[in-house]
Amino acid sequence: MTQIYMDHAATxxxxxxxxETMLPYFSExxxxxxxxxxxxxxxxxxLDRSRDTVAEILGAQAEEIVxxxxxxxxxxxxxxxxxxxxxxxxxxxxxxxxxxxxAYDSVFWLKKNGYEVTVLPVDSEGRINPEAVRSALRxxxxxxxxxxxxxxxxxxxxxxAIGALVQEHGALFHTDAVQTAGILKLNVDELNVDLLxxxxxxFYGPKGVGAxxxxxxxxxxxxxxxxxxxxxxxxxxxxxxGIVGLASALDLAAAERxxxxxxxxxxRDRLFAGLQEIPxxxxxxxxxxxxxxxxxxxxxxxxxxxxxxxxxxxxxAASSGSACTSGSLEPSHVLLALGLSHEIAHGSLRLTLGxxxxxxxxxxxxxxxxxxxHRLREMSPLYQA
Ligand SMILES: *Cc1c(COP(=O)(O)O)cnc(C)c1O
Numbered sequence: 001m002t003q004i005y006m007d008h009a010a011t012x013x014x015x016x017x018x019x020e021t022m023l024p025y026f027s028e029x030x031x032x033x034x035x036x037x038x039x040x041x042x043x044x045x046x047l048d049r050s051r052d053t054v055a056e057i058l059g060a061q062a063e064e065i066v067x068x069x070x071x072x073x074x075x076x077x078x079x080x081x082x083x084x085x086x087x088x089x090x091x092x093x094x095x096x097x098x099x100x101x102x103a104y105d106s107v108f109w110l111k112k113n114g115y116e117v118t119v120l121p122v123d124s125e126g127r128i129n130p131e132a133v134r135s136a137l138r139x140x141x142x143x144x145x146x147x148x149x150x151x152x153x154x155x156x157x158x159x160x161a162i163g164a165l166v167q168e169h170g171a172l173f174h175t176d177a178v179q180t181a182g183i184l185k186l187n188v189d190e191l192n193v194d195l196l197x198x199x200x201x202x203f204y205g206p207k208g209v210g211a212x213x214x215x216x217x218x219x220x221x222x223x224x225x226x227x228x229x230x231x232x233x234x235x236x237x238x239x240x241x242g243i244v245g246l247a248s249a250l251d252l253a254a255a256e257r258x259x260x261x262x263x264x265x266x267x268r269d270r271l272f273a274g275l276q277e278i279p280x281x282x283x284x285x286x287x288x289x290x291x292x293x294x295x296x297x298x299x300x301x302x303x304x305x306x307x308x309x310x311x312x313x314x315x316x317a318a319s320s321g322s323a324c325t326s327g328s329l330e331p332s333h334v335l336l337a338l339g340l341s342h343e344i345a346h347g348s349l350r351l352t353l354g355x356x357x358x359x360x361x362x363x364x365x366x367x368x369x370x371x372x373x374h375r376l377r378e379m380s381p382l383y384q385a
Pocket of ligand 1: 010102176178199208
């Protein structure tokens with residue numbers, strides 16, 4: 001049976017070459033990187049090498065990289081850790097209405113704990129205007145967090161411009177780069193960021209490992225106490241296999257990035273062109289400032305969830321912006337922030353492409369979707385009206 005995976009924004013398959021680099025650290029090289037004997041030293045070397053690789057790709061220093069247990073943990077550490085360490089300077093934080101829950105919920109946890117939060121709106125394409133960030137900055141603003149590219153609608157933010165004015169103001173700037181790592185060039189100086197989060201499983205590395213870039217001189221209150229690992233910023237025996245996998249996956253992605261991005265953008269545009277032929281279809285997000293692998297649309301008069309179930313029956317794995325997975329009937333906060341009505345947001349479909357996606361996969365999907373949409377609409381009283 002056909003099996004087409006078009007949900008790379010949710011997670012990606014581990015690359016076999018990456019698995020290969022990880023395997024020794026599950027078996028003979030099982031040492032603890034803090035131990036002084038051979039096993040420990042070899043684990044330490046693997047850790048140091050991985051840190052150097054990640055730092056080099058980001059244009060950073062090795063000591064500015066902190067390995068974490070996920071992208072979510074990196075984001076939590078960046079936001080809670082920086083807010084806590086800066087609280088004598090001020091307690092005002094600025095973020096946007098379209099952040100991933102890892103950032104959004106961290107900021108709202110801080111709000112419950114005595115911080116003030118300004119949430120910036122986005123335009124109909126999901127973009128933040130740097131001038132809106134400038135107007136939100138106050139003397140007591142300590143931290144600004146804006147995601148690099150959105151996981152639902154693929155919109156890329158003007159991070160470098162926003163970072164320049166945040167840094168000039170003297171506040172810290174964090175970006176959630178979980179969707180862009182491995183896809184866009186990430187240079188921490190060009191982006192003007194103080195903190196940047198990424199997660200290995202979004203770029204064909206293993207799950208359960210992330211990294212946080214922390215600019216030299218930026219103090220963070222750790223979330224996990226108990227040891228000197230990661231220079232006291234994250235206690236716990238290091239996940240050497242995972243960290244080696246993260247570094248090798250990032251390295252491979254960086255080498256292939258430009259060619260692969262162009263290939264993905266062509267497939268993305270082919271999908272858009274086909275989907276736009278279906279009546280009452282809207283494109284979500286920006287056409288210009290867009291991740292090369294993200295296709296997000298809303299089909300009016302249908303439920304995204306029914307569409308997903310029908311696609312699954314035909315071997316297509318995709319996702320919808322509505323948060324039914326979490327047991328809620330509320331449509332995604334991202335689609336609502338773009339100004340879509342609840343009804344339209346409910347008919348959303350996200351297809352995210354990846355390394356294994358071929359043109360014939362795209363054509364298969366384009367062969368199936370119009371018929372499913374048509375059939376679901378035939379059953380919709382709204383459409384009939
Ligand atoms: C996947 C994702 C995260 C969370 O990363 P995990 O490693 O799954 O915790 C955070 N932000 C964005 C934009 C993501 O796409």
